[in-house]
């Protein structure tokens with residue numbers, strides 16, 4: 001079995017090379033100490049900007065690019081010294097030993113001296129970070145600036161929520177059992193949960209568990225899904241016999257919920273990615289859900305006459321940073337601009353699929369106005385036959401167009417919805 005810290009170094013380096021953290025972890029899913037590897041790697045990316053700022057204070061000169069592995073050893077140790085229950089002497093000792101196994105004996109002194117200095121002077125060093133927003137809030141500055149400008153009163157709460165841990169929420173497959181009876185099954189299994197306030201199928205666990213511990217998970221009794229994502233179905237309100245398109249469906253969370261809510265719909269789940277569409281098919285098999293799957297670029301899809309289209313658009317995912325803290329490191333301003341351009345194109349394409357009088361629900365897991373309210377304003381300006389139907393809800397905030405949930409509000413992920421109707 002490979003050492004937890006050695007595996008964590010590989011995972012962190014893969015992310016720094018551009019891989020999403022969950023993909024990098026996929027190579028180690030059967031490691032017996034995966035939870036510890038996840039704790040370290042998620043933690044390092046949650047506090048990446050702060051840890052980098054500390055490192056800059058601790059090192060007299062920055063390490064060479066070829067010694068990024070040593071930098072990662074230090075980032076892991078600085079994270080553990082602040083957030084883990086491992087004894088500090090063991091963290092320093094193991095970090096120094098890692099230099100040897102990485103065949104960089106020369107680094108032992110630097111690692112030892114830096115970590116011991118952090119132990120001695122951590123209060124003063126952490127105090128210095130107050131000077132830099134980037135270090136203090138552990139977000140890249142461009143993101144802090146954008147969030148601040150969009151939410152002048154809420155930006156600090158958003159940044160704090162982004163650095164917190166998301167709860168594990170479930171969606172009960174109400175074709176198999178009621179939420180109350182599944183809650184009772186959880187209780188019998190010794191798993192504590194509460195009902196969600198806004199989704200009638202939702203349950204929130206008090207502590208996360210492995211899905212294999214969830215009663216009848218493999219038989220399709222339940223799925224893991226944040227409450228904010230579950231709200232799509234209640235807004236779209238699918239009716240028996242309707243022809244419905246989930247235009248960006250993979251991995252199928254919302255499409256399967258649509259079917260669980262109303263199995264008598266004629267549902268098409270479309271996605272551009274065949275490999276991601278396979279996840280929709282796997283979910284359908286597990287949940288015993290029935291829908292047609294289509295692999296196509298929505299912009300080239302020619303089927304029309306849908307009563308309703310759900311467009312859960314590709315986005316920056318800045319509303320789900322607490323679940324994917326690597327987004328802060330991986331996402332760039334250019335990525336956001338590309339997402340905004342693609343969203344406009346898929347919105348226009350989704351509109352072409354609707355029949356007259358049909359409805360389109362636009363959703364993102366972003367909090368940026370350019371992907372949400374401003375995107376819908378531009379759409380309405382392009383389409384004279386579109387009108388917005390305000391979403392009447394007790395969750396989130398009414399924006400100039402659509403409704404926005406901010407990360408952590410009612411324990412939910414950051415999410416955006418806007419409902420459009422064709423004249």
Ligand SMILES: C[S@@+](CC[C@H](N)C(=O)[O-])C[C@H]1O[C@@H](n2cnc3c(N)ncnc32)[C@H](O)[C@@H]1O
Nearest residue numbers: 248249250251252253254271272297298312314
């Ligand atoms: C936010 S995810 C959808 C999540 C999904 N609705 C769920 O609830 O599980 C966005 C999806 O859009 C797909 N996508 C991106 N560009 C697309 C395009 N041009 N046509 C169709 N699908 C696209 C991506 O492959 C991705 O699976």
